[in-house]
Amino acid sequence: MGSDIWVVAEQWQGQISEVTHEAVALGRELADASQAKLVAVLLGRGAGDRAELLGDADLVLCLEDPSLDEFVPAVYAEALSPLVADREPRCVLIPLTNLSLGLETLLAVRTGAPVVNFCADLQIVEGRLEARCVVYGGKIEATLQVPGPTAVLGLWPGVRPAASSTGTSEVEVEVIPISLPEASKVRFEEHVEPEVGDVDITRHDVLVAVGRGLMDEENLAPAEELAKLLGGAVCGSRPTIDQGWLPLSRQVGKSGLTVKPKLYLALGISGAPEHMEGVRGAGLIVAVNTDRQAPIFQVAHYGIVADVLDLMPELAAAIEGRKGAASRG
Amino acid sequence: MDILVVLKMVPDIVEELTLAADGRGLDRDQVRMILNESDDQALEEALLLKERHGGKVTVLALDAPELDDALFAALAKGADRAVKVAGAGDGPGTRQTGAVLGQVLEREQGLKPDLILTGVQAIDDLDGLLAPLLAHVLGLPYLGVVVRVSVDGSARKATVTKECPAGFQARFEVDLPAVLGILSAENPPRYVPVSKVRAAMKSQTIELLPAPSAGEAAVAAPKLLEMKKPEEAAQAEFLEGSLEEVSEKLCEILSGRGLM
Numbered sequence: 216m217g218s219d220i221w222v223v224a225e226q227w228q229g230q231i232s233e234v235t236h237e238a239v240a241l242g243r244e245l246a247d248a249s250q251a252k253l254v255a256v257l258l259g260r261g262a263g264d265r266a267e268l269l270g271d272a273d274l275v276l277c278l279e280d281p282s283l284d285e286f287v288p289a290v291y292a293e294a295l296s297p298l299v300a301d302r303e304p305r306c307v308l309i310p311l312t313n314l315s316l317g318l319e320t321l322l323a324v325r326t327g328a329p330v331v332n333f334c335a336d337l338q339i340v341e342g343r344l345e346a347r348c349v350v351y352g353g354k355i356e357a358t359l360q361v362p363g364p365t366a367v368l369g370l371w372p373g374v375r376p377a378a379s380s381t382g383t384s385e386v387e388v389e390v391i392p393i394s395l396p397e398a399s400k401v402r403f404e405e406h407v408e409p410e411v412g413d414v415d416i417t418r419h420d421v422l423v424a425v426g427r428g429l430m431d432e433e434n435l436a437p438a439e440e441l442a443k444l445l446g447g448a449v450c451g452s453r454p455t456i457d458q459g460w461l462p463l464s465r466q467v468g469k470s471g472l473t474v475k476p477k478l479y480l481a482l483g484i485s486g487a488p489e490h491m492e493g494v495r496g497a498g499l500i501v502a503v504n505t506d507r508q509a510p511i512f513q514v515a516h517y518g519i520v521a522d523v524l525d526l527m528p529e530l531a532a533a534i535e536g537r538k539g540a541a542s543r544g
Numbered sequence: 545m546d547i548l549v550v551l552k553m554v555p556d557i558v559e560e561l562t563l564a565a566d567g568r569g570l571d572r573d574q575v576r577m578i579l580n581e582s583d584d585q586a587l588e589e590a591l592l593l594k595e596r597h598g599g600k601v602t603v604l605a606l607d608a609p610e611l612d613d614a615l616f617a618a619l620a621k622g623a624d625r626a627v628k629v630a631g632a633g634d635g636p637g638t639r640q641t642g643a644v645l646g647q648v649l650e651r652e653q654g655l656k657p658d659l660i661l662t663g664v665q666a667i668d669d670l671d672g673l674l675a676p677l678l679a680h681v682l683g684l685p686y687l688g689v690v691v692r693v694s695v696d697g698s699a700r701k702a703t704v705t706k707e708c709p710a711g712f713q714a715r716f717e718v719d720l721p722a723v724l725g726i727l728s729a730e731n732p733p734r735y736v737p738v739s740k741v742r743a744a745m746k747s748q749t750i751e752l753l754p755a756p757s758a759g760e761a762a763v764a765a766p767k768l769l770e771m772k773k774p775e776e777a778a779q780a781e782f783l784e785g786s787l788e789e790v791s792e793k794l795c796e797i798l799s800g801r802g803l804m
Contacts, residue, residue, distance in 0.1 A: 222707060227709050227710075228706070232709070234664065244582050278675045282757075284713070287687075287716075288676070288686070288687075289679075289685060289686050289687070294702045312709065313707045313708055314687045314707060314708060314709065316665065316673070316688050316725070317673060317675065317676045317686060317687075317688040317725065318674040318678040318690075319672070319673075320673045320677055320680075321676045321686065323672060324676070324677060324680040325680065327763060327768050329671065329763055329764050329765060330639075330671055330672045331670065331671065331766050332669055332670050332671065332673075333669075333670060342750075345769070346766070348670060349774075350667060350668055351555060351557050351561060351570075351667050351668060352557045352667050353774070354557050354561050354568060354773065354774075355561060355563075355570075355771055355772070355773060355774075356771070356772055356773070356774050357670065357770070357771045358768075358769045358771075359670070359767060359768045359769060360769055360770050361765065361766055362706075362764035362765070362766060362767070362768040363666055363764070366766070390639065399685075400684075400685035400718065400719040400722070401685045401686070401687055401716055401717075401718050401719075402716060402717045402718075403714065403716055403717050404703075404714075404716060404717055405714070406708065406712055406713070406714050406715075407705070407712065407713040407715060408712060409710065409711030409712060409713070410711075420795065420803075421803065428559075444729070445798075445803070445804065453728075454581075456728075457585065457728050457732055459731070459732045463711070464711070466711075469642040470689075470707045470727065472709065472711055472744075473710070474709065476800075477801075477803060478798065478803045485557075486786050489658075496564065496689070499803070500741050500799060501794065502780060506560075507782075508560070508773065510774065511780075512780040513774060513779060514779070514780075514782070515779075515780040516779070516780060516796070516799060517780055517782075517783060518780030518781065518783070519779050519782070519783050519794070520695055520782065521787060521790065522704065525787055526787055526790070529787040529790075530667070530791040530792045530794065530795075532791070532796055533758075533788070533791035533792050533794070533795045534804065537795050537799065537804065538804075543704075
């Protein structure tokens with residue numbers, strides 16, 4: 216059985232992404248616990264120049280080919296699978312992001328390996344690799360034993376701190392020659408910049424975030440009113456955008472924006488990992504949800520168990536009352 | 545243009561989830577099953593493509609509790625054909641689902657679509673995502689996290705837009721047939737009144753196909769040791785009381801922090 220721990224690095228617009236450093240930190244712990252080597256894999260032209268940014272790894276494998284410049288899961292799987300099959304690492308860690316999604320599954324089926332998705336933590340327990348996974352929108356935790364010799368593990372972003380490596384020049388680098396057939400059936404054409412919204416939610420100190428618990432577009436009005444009273448803006452989780460209640464430019468989370476307001480008032484948001492990924496930098500998170508078990512309460516600083524539709528007008532009245540008192544006083 | 549939409553039923557997580565007595569899964573008698581959310585988006589995208597280019601939409605799924613309701617709803621929305629595959633066991637994982645459906649698609653001459661759409665992922669896809677699994681079995685190209693599909697007249701190529709980080713999108717050209725994992729359709733999934741679903745139940749039928757007998761060549765499966773609800777690391781401090789009282793308490797906290 217292989218013993219090395221591999222991490223597939225993700226680059227976006229020339230930068231190694233935050234989630235890669237998180238995966239490297241987790242990989243480092245695993246490698247140390249099992250006296251194994253931590254190997255980071257970097258793909259695309261110029262990979263060798265960036266290898267030192269992954270200084271917490273013992274070895275960086277660089278796959279340099281123009282066809283790997285854009286993160287296309289099908290192409291990455293084709294490039295990685297012979298290498299994984301040949302070297303048999305114990306596991307390959309892949310952060311689950313909009314760029315990478317699908318690579319974990321393709322790499323696993325191509326190499327005949329098992330895949331475990333939605334991992335939040337990995338540990339060596341009595342010599343065996345165990346994964347703690349967050350499933351069902353964050354409502355259930357599952358612990359799985361990961362069989363070998365090789366397994367592919369999909370990691371939730373944002374569930375652990377990133378490695379704070381400043382980069383050392385001592386990391387060993389190995390450039391792997393690679394040749395892929397030129398004509399892929401999936402061909403990258405271009406990037407499309409985000410549409411500019413009426414409101415830039417990344418610039419607001421106060422965000423009133425709405426989720427499925429709002430039930431209906433009509434109920435946006437009291438949320439807008441609260442945002443106005445608090446001097447902030449309204450944003451939302453994926454379902455509110457998919458329903459067309461809010462424009463794409465107001466979406467917070469994996470597919471949307473990352474926000475760092477001083478106050479994040481989450482109304483009727485359950486707190487699925489995809490959403491929380493975009494909120495982890497908020498100063499104060501206050502969550503309102505009818506379900507006391509909702510995962511958002513694990514992240515929020517203050518929680519209120521209530522129906523947002525009932526609470527919004529009461530809260531608006533309370534804020535107005537205080538403001539009135541302040542202006543009179 | 546023949547489009548196949550692969551659907552999967554998942555537990556409704558809006559309801560309280562109950563664990564089975566052995567702690568190895570959900571209590572299946574207590575769980576309400578609904579259509580996977582992004583599968584509903586995939587169905588909508590397929591119906592939009594049919595409206596634009598003509599052709600047929602077929603929905604396909606492994607048999608599961610409450611599946612018939614979802615299939616009749618798809619027919620009522622405008623799908624032309626609904627097929628369910630029975631006999632693949634009780635609640636197989638996604639890897640097994642992909643292997644079974646892939647074999648069915650290889651076998652059935654009446655199921656040779658130009659395009660296969662399914663949801664980008666499901667909340668219980670612990671052992672892999674369905675779209676790349678199907679693509680692998682069928683030897684077709686795959687792209688996921690898709691938010692828009694447009695097809696050229698010949699139905700040989702599609703322009704596919706997927707989401708990237710930070711609100712960016714990326715456009716790809718994809719040879720057809722292909723398997724795409726849909727994150728969201730261009731429009732919210734259409735609403736279908738119950739009366740139309742009932743009418744579909746009376747006038748249309750669901751075709752039944754047997755699951756292939758041979759499973760996928762054995763892959764060491766991850767062993768589920770335990771399922772549990774997250775410990776109430778509920779770090780949130782709950783504000784208790786009437787709506788008026790909790791509103792006052794929250795105002796107190798916010799003004800204490802200079803946020804009001």
